Amino acid sequence: MRTALLVIAALICVPSLVGLVGGLERTDAGEVAVVRDGGWFDDNQVREVIAPGSGLNWAGLWSSVHPYPAQQRFYTITADARRATTLGVDVVTVPSGDGVNLGVEGTLYFTLNLDPATLKTFDDKYGTRTFRGQDDSFLYAWEGDEGWTAFFGQAVRPVIDNALRTEVGARRCAELVPSCALLESSALKPRDSNTNIRAVQDGVNAALARDLPRTLGGAFFTGMTFSLSRITLPAEVQKSVDRSLAAGAAVSEAQARVAQAEAEARANQARQDGYDKCPACAEIDKLKSLPQGITVYAPGNQDAVVVPTR
Secondary structure (H helix, E strand, O other): OHHHHHHHHHHHHHHHHHHHHHOEEOOOOOEEEEEEOOOOOOOOOEEEEEOOOOOOEEOOOOOEEEEEEOOOEEEEEEOOHHHHHOOOEEEOEEEOOOOOEEEEEEEEEEEEOOOHHHHHHHHHHHOOOEEEOOOOOEEEOOOHHHHHHHHHHHHOHHHHHHHHHHHHHOOOHHHHOHHHHHHHOOOOOOOOOHHHHHHHHHHHHHHHHHHHHHHHOOOOEEEEEEEEEEEEOOHHHHHHHHHHHHHHHHHHHHHHHHHHHHHHHHHHHHHHHHHHHOHHHHHHHHHHHOOOOEOOOOOOOOOOOOOEOO
8 A cells, every 4th residue: 555655656746846847947148938838737828938048947837938049140042052051041043024033142130029028929929830841840930940940931031032022023134233234235235233232132121121020920020131242143144144255355355456457557557658758767767677786788789798796
């Protein structure tokens, strides 16, 4: 009988002790935590929000703790598929107004809104469901960098892509990539695109500030700024541009040679006209052109002897 009571006590006390120890939680400086009740007789509502860098907190028996990044985050988009093998880096290609698929290079900076009420709403909407990760596994947004990246890729990236597609699609390729003008017409010259790049960047920032809170259902991010570094051409289009530039350089070189030959011909003609008017000048120029050290010069005499000095 006593043994049975001890077993029963152990079955009750051990889980309780585990729950008691597990009920103490703390956060690192770079994370914030949303705590949801999870005891035997509790609901599953948000209990509290633990601020970044906190000491030990009593989170309750068997509560669920959802840690989120509290520091500024970076989301990089690139046209280089080799760079997209790391977390938080994606390839983005959008068409221009005239149908050229352009690669986008830029970085989005943002911070999760740490207001407790906002965090509770965020966890209600996105901390209680899973998102498909890069390896096709399903993760919660609070399950490390992989989970956060899975959430961001499915919930936030479509809004970013739409903003880029709208802004880039409103402009022709040559307005964003100057060398693209070489493919449109030989009469067009590459032109400065910095103003248009800034306009796209400003348009994307305005669209994100307007559309992201509406799409996500709350102002869950602060300090969101998109920095657009450049727009690139597809590899095959860039090769065409390179060929056009090479052909243009060859034409320019040939034109330079023609211009040089024409100039030399005009100079020779002018020199000959001068000799016709001044035969003595021609003889003087001949003497000037002789090698140094000549002591005897007898033009027109086949028996003339030319003796150089030693």
